[in-house]
Amino acid sequence: MVNQDTPELGVGLVGYAFMGATHSHAWRTAPRFFDLPLRPRLAALAGRDRTAVRAAAERMGWAAVETDWRALIARDDVQLVDICTPGDTHAEIALAALEAGKHVLCEKPLANSVAEAEAMAAAAEKARERGLRAMVGFSYRRVPAVALARQMVAEGRLGTIRHVRAVYLQDWITDPEFPLTWRLRKERAGSGALGDIGAHIVDLTQFVTGQLITGVSGLTETFVRERPLPQAAAGLSATGGEERGEVTVDDAALFFGRLSGGALASFEATRFASGRKNAMRIEINGSLGSLAFDFESMNELLFHDETLPAREAGFRRILATEPTHPYAGAWWPPGHGLGYDHTFVHQAKDLVEAIAEERDAEPTFADGLRVQRVLAAVEASAADRSVWTPVPGA
Amino acid sequence: MVNQDTPELGVGLVGYAFMGATHSHAWRTAPRFFDLPLRPRLAALAGRDRTAVRAAAERMGWAAVETDWRALIARDDVQLVDICTPGDTHAEIALAALEAGKHVLCEKPLANSVAEAEAMAAAAEKARERGLRAMVGFSYRRVPAVALARQMVAEGRLGTIRHVRAVYLQDWITDPEFPLTWRLRKERAGSGALGDIGAHIVDLTQFVTGQLITGVSGLTETFVRERPLPQAAAGLSATGGEERGEVTVDDAALFFGRLSGGALASFEATRFASGRKNAMRIEINGSLGSLAFDFESMNELLFHDETLPAREAGFRRILATEPTHPYAGAWWPPGHGLGYDHTFVHQAKDLVEAIAEERDAEPTFADGLRVQRVLAAVEASAADRSVWTPVPGA
Amino acid sequence: MVNQDTPELGVGLVGYAFMGATHSHAWRTAPRFFDLPLRPRLAALAGRDRTAVRAAAERMGWAAVETDWRALIARDDVQLVDICTPGDTHAEIALAALEAGKHVLCEKPLANSVAEAEAMAAAAEKARERGLRAMVGFSYRRVPAVALARQMVAEGRLGTIRHVRAVYLQDWITDPEFPLTWRLRKERAGSGALGDIGAHIVDLTQFVTGQLITGVSGLTETFVRERPLPQAAAGLSATGGEERGEVTVDDAALFFGRLSGGALASFEATRFASGRKNAMRIEINGSLGSLAFDFESMNELLFHDETLPAREAGFRRILATEPTHPYAGAWWPPGHGLGYDHTFVHQAKDLVEAIAEERDAEPTFADGLRVQRVLAAVEASAADRSVWTPVPGA
Amino acid sequence: MVNQDTPELGVGLVGYAFMGATHSHAWRTAPRFFDLPLRPRLAALAGRDRTAVRAAAERMGWAAVETDWRALIARDDVQLVDICTPGDTHAEIALAALEAGKHVLCEKPLANSVAEAEAMAAAAEKARERGLRAMVGFSYRRVPAVALARQMVAEGRLGTIRHVRAVYLQDWITDPEFPLTWRLRKERAGSGALGDIGAHIVDLTQFVTGQLITGVSGLTETFVRERPLPQAAAGLSATGGEERGEVTVDDAALFFGRLSGGALASFEATRFASGRKNAMRIEINGSLGSLAFDFESMNELLFHDETLPAREAGFRRILATEPTHPYAGAWWPPGHGLGYDHTFVHQAKDLVEAIAEERDAEPTFADGLRVQRVLAAVEASAADRSVWTPVPGA
Incomplete structure (x- = not known):
């Protein structure tokens, strides 16, 4: 220490x-x-x-x-x-x-x-x-349950991956009176749900599966096209005034794609899923098993072991708080969950270790670029009748 | 009686x-x-x-x-x-x-x-x-929880619908040695997961929302392209012999689309989702609320009421076994669930009543045709680089 | 057939x-x-x-x-x-x-x-x-998930049983205006929640564990002591008139006991658990594993296998609809659930077979008597300062 | 700040x-x-x-x-x-x-x-x-979901409380080879599961309901009576040597009681619930609603509102991460959960504020004494045939 x-x-x-x-x-x-x-x-x-x-x-x-x-x-x-x-x-x-x-x-x-x-x-x-x-x-990537998922995939516990379905569902702008903060302006944020939260599920998919998304077909939408301008530079909870401005980013993005290993993957990022607060979810189905994760229950990883007899198989809820789970041993006894901020502590730890040990600190900028290329392909596809769009370099 | x-x-x-x-x-x-x-x-x-x-x-x-x-x-x-x-x-x-x-x-x-x-x-x-x-x-359509969902949407409890996400996940052919039964042959079954179970989630979406799917972008895949020929005309559990034949239908289909009311909708039908036995799921997000259903828990409907204060809002699990729920009053006391076969009893009842009362028996053949057109548009899109494909008549 | x-x-x-x-x-x-x-x-x-x-x-x-x-x-x-x-x-x-x-x-x-x-x-x-x-x-006993639980215990999958916790929660008389139907009168029903639904969890415990309850300490309560007399001989949904009568049975009963194999067991039967419609639940913890069941999700059995590495252990949700599960093979494909009434079909089947095969039809009257003795011990204990009361013959 | x-x-x-x-x-x-x-x-x-x-x-x-x-x-x-x-x-x-x-x-x-x-x-x-x-x-008490529960009870949202069922389930000593650490020795720990985790559910019950436990009937058990002596002064994961010593505290305690407001309450504290890591659970049923909490999902509070029409009532999952929830506003956006350690941060904050504002810092030593008296009554009852034992001062 x-x-x-x-x-x-x-x-x-x-x-x-x-x-x-x-x-x-x-x-x-x-x-x-x-x-x-x-x-x-x-x-x-x-x-x-x-x-x-x-x-x-x-x-x-x-x-x-x-x-x-x-x-x-x-x-x-x-x-x-x-x-x-x-x-x-x-x-x-x-x-x-x-x-x-x-x-x-x-x-x-x-x-x-x-x-x-x-x-x-x-x-x-x-x-x-x-x-x-x-x-x-x-x-x-530093949620213990997510890191465990990657380990299990890497160990071959899922066999050949057939499906990924990943969504990131939020609902903080369903109210049309929510103001036009910087996250809703293309010149600051680049894109909306796609770049903000869609980026996470793209990275998560590539991280957990160890595969790249090779092509996509996409669709984006802005449900509320004008919003009140914010009255003060403020955070998520800012309130708006009477003047209105144009929303220049997407409210939601849907896309599907193929992974380099042959799997099909579907994605959805939205800020209009009423009642879903921070539901970053991923499910992976493989020939030998399946995994499922939902950030709203971030200390849990669901695992189905297809190699068990059907009589006793089913998705099990692994509480990712065991000493043998990634990062978890540094914290509390089993069953005592971690929170959102712990992922940043783990990130700091991993970066410091990479610096000291003179090795790459993943995700590298190259990994970030790979995500960016997928997002760009989604936007290109969405702009051209959802036509299949290869991801360069993947 | x-x-x-x-x-x-x-x-x-x-x-x-x-x-x-x-x-x-x-x-x-x-x-x-x-x-x-x-x-x-x-x-x-x-x-x-x-x-x-x-x-x-x-x-x-x-x-x-x-x-x-x-x-x-x-x-x-x-x-x-x-x-x-x-x-x-x-x-x-x-x-x-x-x-x-x-x-x-x-x-x-x-x-x-x-x-x-x-x-x-x-x-x-x-x-x-x-x-x-x-x-x-x-x-x-005759699952009480599903019929209740339709009622609630029709009553306006969800407001403007923004999102539908529907999947139908099964896993009965993940084993490559599962034989080439009639459901895997195009000439008998027409299509694979798409027509067999994808049809259900298309109808379900149109039924519950009361809207039509107006266009789609799709992707299909056959993961296992050859399978043993069945040794006897048999059901789902048939075993195969040494001779092999070509699988001529899709194993999985992904598509997204738009509804006539402006919502985005995503769909997935697959027979390769290990551990998911009959997970026909639908979630609908609207400006005033959300609904979610999973056939594997067929007596439950999840409802989020966005009009409640955030302090006490959340998805509630309605056990669709109350006398005031569709069909449920004819059966058992609250909390005593129904099974798969009850939906067919309800279907028979509704058809007999429609015949006696000389009114349309929904879903009509026209409804069936609407589903068929969506499936055809998915296949057309999947065959042409997932390009956006309008659904005729919608 | x-x-x-x-x-x-x-x-x-x-x-x-x-x-x-x-x-x-x-x-x-x-x-x-x-x-x-x-x-x-x-x-x-x-x-x-x-x-x-x-x-x-x-x-x-x-x-x-x-x-x-x-x-x-x-x-x-x-x-x-x-x-x-x-x-x-x-x-x-x-x-x-x-x-x-x-x-x-x-x-x-x-x-x-x-x-x-x-x-x-x-x-x-x-x-x-x-x-x-x-x-x-x-x-x-004829719910497939319950019959599976008994099989797994009998096979030794739970090892030495340490704990049983069983509850039967309903809420149909929380309203003080619910009328005084026969189920609330001692002379017809014998007792209230205790005999009506407490009997089920006593039998369930003895059935699934294969052990007897040897002694108990109990507490009963009647929360609403007067209710309107029913206006007509009617079922659960009868409405009451202006005249009132005394409720002569318990509304709720709590008790704990010991099993013949050394486990501790706790029980609760109540008709006042608002929001719980028919939550007959049992959880069993043993040295090698645990099982949990809730009738409100009657097609599911939760199983924790303690012999797995902690890294990948957790309660798994077995959907008890596989052909290898008790009774399930006669019905529908995996994931297509059964309902309350199917348990009676299974009961009829088992009885007919026992008659034809000239063997005992379990649960026998002797089994019923064993349940009755436990209920009587609970009542005796509740009437005498909850003092520990042995169950005769156990 | x-x-x-x-x-x-x-x-x-x-x-x-x-x-x-x-x-x-x-x-x-x-x-x-x-x-x-x-x-x-x-x-x-x-x-x-x-x-x-x-x-x-x-x-x-x-x-x-x-x-x-x-x-x-x-x-x-x-x-x-x-x-x-x-x-x-x-x-x-x-x-x-x-x-x-x-x-x-x-x-x-x-x-x-x-x-x-x-x-x-x-x-x-x-x-x-x-x-x-x-x-x-x-x-x-400082888990946001728990503090919210107390608020809701205090606001009368549950009406008259009828039932409390509280359990604290752990499994860290199911292995008979787990060593005889200080928590298993009466002279250091006072008692076993009862004082360590049973104390929590007693306090939790009294805190959330605002009522006192007035009397109890109890049962305790030590399943494994001898364990290896630890080889070094160590934490939960210590390993034992060949020499063995007597376990002088309880492994598990069951008790039920009455609250000052007339409710029935049941309790269980155990370290032998295989697969339950830190399941501190409480459910409260009242005439107007119910609440349920499980520390293994510490960011969730389940609430059933009995005043809604039965057609749309059910337990809703409130994610206790809204700015309007106790403590939560100081942390992250909705849906970004907190962990075990945050409860101690909240405790420190509340104590500092109480000191500065010169008011009682709850729970006071008097509150702690009230818990101790309940635990003592449980032990007294358990030692005397589970006979009903009033709690002094309650």
């Missing part, structure tokens, strides 16, 4: 909204529960509004503040730049950080366009030669 | 395998629990093998047998012809029965092609003028 | 309310799905009101009627007397039937007192020497 | 095993997410082994260490003493801390005997006059 002799790893964070809070918690907490080879130090927090960033830094435990992310990158006491800003700024910050010789952790989606993502992946590949790590923040 | 003064309705059944058994049970049982205006009489059973059909008739309670379905139709004591044969014979038998002035109940899918279905719907329309009823056997 | 050469078994039924309807359905249906050695014939139905019993007989399919159960017992065409009346009449009818040389099926609870039950068990034991069968109607 | 101008609250922690780790996490984390009136400072950690306590202090973030808890209490920079040691030391430490003018947080159960608990409650009452707070650590 933390030891004063352990070398420090200075972290600089850009952005301090919802995601900034989760990352701060992770940097503070990871060394308390995991025996890390480097001791994360919350060196500096960057944000444009000095008063606000100072308050955030104090609240979240950062030693210093910067009002320009460039200054943060330039600091000697920062070896790792953690990017928690909206997607339109990811490329610029990440490229500058890598250029400056810093490790990078970048929130998902990697970028708002394939071109940006390609530039980032290329820069990461070059930086890799200089010993730099570049990781994209698909934190759901 | 049954009363000796109630006029009889002579039923003639063609086919006596799995479906024939469920229909026979329904004809025997409906008048015991529902107060029917006509008394069904199990007049005659038709099948090609005289010995087998005689044994079946005795076991299932039929008064007479025929070895030619034409003879069955010609019988004076048969007013209703019930067709439980594979799909390739539906059109011919149904057309002949209607021509002969008989009411018809035809198992789903209505036919193996749109052309046949169109001919059947046209014949039914003409026969209607002569007071004849023609119903297609989408029996899942 | 039914065959005209199969010898008949003439059945005479006493009582034609809710239970009479389920039994009638069972006698009609069993020979349609099971290959029975005797062909049940619905010979005669007995009830006091000639008009009502005639209507019931026609509706339920009985060939003749009697207005005196003694006359029914005396009929030459009745070999089996099926008793579906309230508990206060069981002993007299059953004793007369056995005396007259008839087989007997008697609804549970076997009797309203231990003394009556002892007389019945003794008469059954004597009649057994004359080749007569006497069975008590604990029909839940 | 944390502000350098906020006055500090110096915390001293005694004990650094499993519970010490959760408390440390709570003290570190509470001010990061809640706007506390006092800033907790992790002043000093006490433990007997200097090397071990130093390592723990560094890992957990404590500024100093003491090897004698008396020295910790004596420190000027400690205003609050947090007691995370086994139950046999609670009384001595708590009494000394209160005597020394320190606030106290004491892990449950409050003490190993009623006499100790009475002394502690008396001391707390006296200390209260000096402005000191004494809280017992029934942290499950």
Whole structure:
């Protein structure tokens, strides 16, 4: 665990909204529960509004503040730049950080366009030669139940995979009076449900199966095309005024595709599934078994073992809190569940270890690019009568 | 209930395998629990093998047998012809029965092609003028929880519908050694998972939402392309020999579409979902609420009421066994569930009532044709790079 | 299945309310799905009101009627007397039937007192020497999932049993205006929740574990002590008038006990569990595994296999609809559930087979007596400060 | 949130095993997410082994260490003493801390005997006059779903409460080779499952219902009476040697009781429920509704609203992650669940607020004493043929 002799790893964070809070918690907490080879130090927090960033830094435990992310990158006491800003700024910050010789952790989606993502992946590949790590923040990979699922697939417990069905269902904008926040504007967010939550289920599918999505057919929709402009820069719960603006991203996206191993996969990302709060679900059916996961019950993994006699087979609910489960041994006794924030602690731990051990920190920017290409193919297909669209490089 | 003064309705059944058994049970049982205006009489059973059909008739309670379905139709004591044969014979038998002035109940899918279905719907329309009823056997409409779902949608409890996601998951042919039974041969079954179980979720979607699917994009796959030929004409559990033949239908079909009211809908039908035995599921999200159903828990309907305060909202599990639920009042006290066969009893009841009351027996052949057109559009799309394919007439 | 050469078994039924309807359905249906050695014939139905019993007989399919159960017992065409009346009449009818040389099926609870039950068990034991069968109607033993549970326990899959927790939760009298029907009057029903539904979980526990309850500590309560008198002899849904009467049975009963094999067991029977409609639940924990069942999801059995590595262990949901599951092979394909009434069909089948094969029809009257003794011990304990009370003969 | 101008609250922690780790996490984390009136400072950690306590202090973030808890209490920079040691030391430490003018947080159960608990409650009452707070650590009260349940009961949503059924099921000692750790020795732990986890469900029942348990009938059992002595002082996963010792506490306890408002309540605490890892469950049935909770799904509360029409009523799954739910607003968006450790963060927050606002910190030592008296009554009943035993003071 933390030891004063352990070398420090200075972290600089850009952005301090919802995601900034989760990352701060992770940097503070990871060394308390995991025996890390480097001791994360919350060196500096960057944000444009000095008063606000100072308050955030104090609240979240950062030693210093910067009002320009460039200054943060330039600091000697920062070896790792953690990017928690909206997607339109990811490329610029990440490229500058890598250029400056810093490790990078970048929130998902990697970028708002394939071109940006390609530039980032290329820069990461070059930086890799200089010993730099570049990781994209698909934190759901670090849910113990999800990591267990990947292990079981990798061990062959599912046999030949036939089907994946993945959905990410939310309902926070079903009310047409919900305001036009930045997540509903293409110039900031890149896309809507597709890039925000669809990105997660694309990565999850490729992560758990170990296969790539090779082609897709897609459909997107914006159900509510005008919304009140927000009255103040605010979070998810902002309220709107009387003036209205155009929603320029999708409310929902449906697509299906094929995996490199021959399976069929279906996907849905929506913010209009009334009653579903954060239902990121995946089910995988293989010749020897099946797995199912729902983030709303994040400590559970369902597993069906097809090799058992039919008389006693069925989906079993594995509570992923055993010492033998990924990450779980560092926490509480069996049956004492983890929460959303623990995934970020695990992410911090894995990144610190990768840096110390000089190996790739997965998901790499290349993994992020692979997701981006799938999303772009979905958009291209949706724009052209849902026609089958191959994913380049897959 | 049954009363000796109630006029009889002579039923003639063609086919006596799995479906024939469920229909026979329904004809025997409906008048015991529902107060029917006509008394069904199990007049005659038709099948090609005289010995087998005689044994079946005795076991299932039929008064007479025929070895030619034409003879069955010609019988004076048969007013209703019930067709439980594979799909390739539906059109011919149904057309002949209607021509002969008989009411018809035809198992789903209505036919193996749109052309046949169109001919059947046209014949039914003409026969209607002569007071004849023609119903297609989408029996899942008669699950109390499903009928309740339709009522709630019709009452506006879901508001504007945004999403439908429907799957029908089975796993009975995951074993590559499962033999090439008639359901896996295009010339008998028309299609595979698509027509057999995909048909159900298409009808279910159109029934519960009261909307039509207007266009689709589809993908189909046959995972196991060769299978052992069956050693004997047998049911689902037949075993295969050494000789192998080609599987000429799909093992799985994925498609998405739009509904006439603007919703997005996704569909999957597969026989390769290990561990899912008969998971016909549908979830509907609307602006005011959501509904979810899974046939594996057929006595439950999940309902989320979006109009409640978020503090106390959530999917509630309605046990569809209350006297106020469709059909349920005729059976047992609350909490005493029904089974698969009850849906056929309800179907028989509804058909008898429609005949007596001289009104359409839904789902009509026109409804069956609507399903057939969706399936054909899926196949057309799947054959042409999943390109968006409008559904004619929708 | 039914065959005209199969010898008949003439059945005479006493009582034609809710239970009479389920039994009638069972006698009609069993020979349609099971290959029975005797062909049940619905010979005669007995009830006091000639008009009502005639209507019931026609509706339920009985060939003749009697207005005196003694006359029914005396009929030459009745070999089996099926008793579906309230508990206060069981002993007299059953004793007369056995005396007259008839087989007997008697609804549970076997009797309203231990003394009556002892007389019945003794008469059954004597009649057994004359080749007569006497069975008590604990029909839940014939739920496929329950029968599977018993098999698994008998096979040793649970190891040493440590715990049983069984509840039977209903809510049909939570409304204080629900009328004072016969089930709420001690002189007819014997007891309330305890005898009506508590009897089921006592039998279920002894059946599934294969062990006896050796002693108990109990508590009973009547929450609503006065209710409106019913305006008409009616079923569960009767409405009450203005006059009120005293409730003379328990609304709820709690007890715990020890099993002959050393396990602890807890029990609760109540009609005041708002929202629980027919939640007869049992969970059994053993050194090698656990089982759980809830009748509201009657086609499911949960099984935890403690011998698996903890990493992949968890309660699995076995859908008890496989051909290898008890009774299920006679019905529908996997995943097509059964309902409440199927348990009575299975009961009829098992009884007919026992008669034909000249072996005991379980649960025997002795089994019914064992349940009665447990209930009496609970009442004795509840009446004496919940003091531990041994169950005689266990 | 944390502000350098906020006055500090110096915390001293005694004990650094499993519970010490959760408390440390709570003290570190509470001010990061809640706007506390006092800033907790992790002043000093006490433990007997200097090397071990130093390592723990560094890992957990404590500024100093003491090897004698008396020295910790004596420190000027400690205003609050947090007691995370086994139950046999609670009384001595708590009494000394209160005597020394320190606030106290004491892990449950409050003490190993009623006499100790009475002394502690008396001391707390006296200390209260000096402005000191004494809280017992029934942290499950701070699960958002549990706090919501209490709110709903208090608002009258359940009407008159009829039933409580509460169980706490674990399985960590089903293996007879699990060693004889301190939790299995009466002199350290006071009792077994009863005091360790039974205490939780007693407190939970009294907390959520707002009523007291007035009398009980109980039964306890030790299934495995000898176990290997542990080879090293270790946690839950210790392994045993060849020498064996006697288990002097209960493995399981069953009891039922009455609440002050007239409800019946049943309880079970066991460490032998194979497959149940931490299933602390409670269901409450009232005349207007029901609630159900299971800690294994700690972010969910089930609610049945009996006032809805039966046609649409059923248990709904409230995901207790809405901003309007207790504590949840400080964390993540809806659907992003919390874990076990968050309950301790909430406990720390509530205690700090109570101290600053000079009001009782519930659950008080008096609440802890009330639990202890129930446990003692259970033990007394279990020792005397389960005879009904009133709970003094209730």
